[in-house]
Amino acid sequence: MKLVKLLANLGYGSRKEVARMFREGRVTDASGEVLYADDQPAHAGVRVDGEPLDPAPGMALLLHKPVGYTCSTRDPGRIVYDLLPPRFRLRSPLLSPVGRLDRDTSGALLMTDDGALLHRIVSPKSKLAKVYEATLAGDLRGDEAAIFAGGTLMLDGEDTPLAPAQLDALGPRRARLVLTEGRYHQVRRMFAAVGNHVEALHRPRIGGLDLGELAPGAWRLLDPESLAALWER
Ligand code: URA
Numbered sequence: 001m002k003l004v005k006l007l008a009n010l011g012y013g014s015r016k017e018v019a020r021m022f023r024e025g026r027v028t029d030a031s032g033e034v035l036y037a038d039d040q041p042a043h044a045g046v047r048v049d050g051e052p053l054d055p056a057p058g059m060a061l062l063l064h065k066p067v068g069y070t071c072s073t074r075d076p077g078r079i080v081y082d083l084l085p086p087r088f089r090l091r092s093p094l095l096s097p098v099g100r101l102d103r104d105t106s107g108a109l110l111m112t113d114d115g116a117l118l119h120r121i122v123s124p125k126s127k128l129a130k131v132y133e134a135t136l137a138g139d140l141r142g143d144e145a146a147i148f149a150g151g152t153l154m155l156d157g158e159d160t161p162l163a164p165a166q167l168d169a170l171g172p173r174r175a176r177l178v179l180t181e182g183r184y185h186q187v188r189r190m191f192a193a194v195g196n197h198v199e200a201l202h203r204p205r206i207g208g209l210d211l212g213e214l215a216p217g218a219w220r221l222l223d224p225e226s227l228a229a230l231w232e233r
Contacts, residue, residue: 003027003046004037010054011090021048054087059095060112060227062209066216067106067200071097080109083217098122099182107132107203108211110222110230121230127180129233131205132187136173137197144194145169148177155189162190208232 001009007018007027018037021027025034028047035041043056061084065071069078073089080097081089088095091113098110098121112118121128144167147153151164166178177187188198204211207230214220 001040002037003035003039003041006043007048007053009057009092011087011092012048054085054091055221057091057093058114060110060114060117060222061095061219062211062214062222063109063111063219064211064214064216065101065106065109067104070103071100071109077103080111084111084219101203102185102188102201105201105203106216107201108206108209109203110206110209117227122182124181128207128230129205130179130182130203130207132177132179133170133202133204134175134177134187134191134198135200136175136191137199138195139172140169140175140196141194144175144191144196147194148190153190153193155183155186155193158183162186165190206230 004015004018004022007013007021008015012018013021022035022037026049027035028050029035029041029045030047032047032050035046043053046053063080063083065080065083069080069083071080073079073081084095093113093115095111095113096118098112098118101107101109110121120126148162148165148167151161153162154160155162162183163179163181165180168176170176177190179186183189187201191198209222209226209230
């Protein structure tokens with residue numbers, strides 16, 4: 001792909017703005033030699049203002065979404081893109097969240113511009129384990145684990161039962177829940193179905209990918225090796 005298109009697709013500016021960057025000699029190779037709009041060098045060999053390019057298309061990242069941010073691009077409030085370099089919001093193909101976390105939920109959020117990867121992850125066939133930690137308004141009754149594991153629980157307004165899910169009590173009002181599907185507000189609705197209310201919700205892990213030391217609001221790029229960990233059980 002011609003460099004001018006590549007840079008525009010990476011969000012460095014409109015075609016016109018990027019063309020100006022070439023005229024200003026801001027786009028070079030690693031040795032500082034000026035590059036031109038029609039050049040097609042290897043991604044890793046390009047510098048803009050002396051800095052390596054943003055990741056090539058096919059990128060994936062893991063974000064620790066804090067409470068108070070939405071996964072949408074249109075929300076007038078704070079959005080997850082506010083936590084990333086501004087160019088990431090302007091990329092084509094789009095960098096999108098893989099599934100969603102509610103505004104009031106914190107935790108592991110994958111984002112990618114790789115449509116095939118996104119579909120592979122969100123596909124019901126993937127059965128990727130999503131781990132949640134919930135803080136509840138009321139004490140656990142004791143029968144929730146059996147109900148959630150049963151594979152017959154029907155949420156309000158739905159016509160197929162939930163897949164079996166694993167619940168472990170972490171305290172009288174704290175629980176760890178492992179889901180293999182991702183229905184709308186699923187955790188909150190599951191606890192509502194057993195007469196409780198989720199006060200706080202956090203997702204520390206998706207598949208084999210753990211937030212680890214990633215602080216709220218921080219993110220890291222996933223190279224192919226760390227991304228492969230996603231599928232480890
Ligand atoms: N279930 C919920 O209720 N909310 C989330 O953000 C994720 C799962």
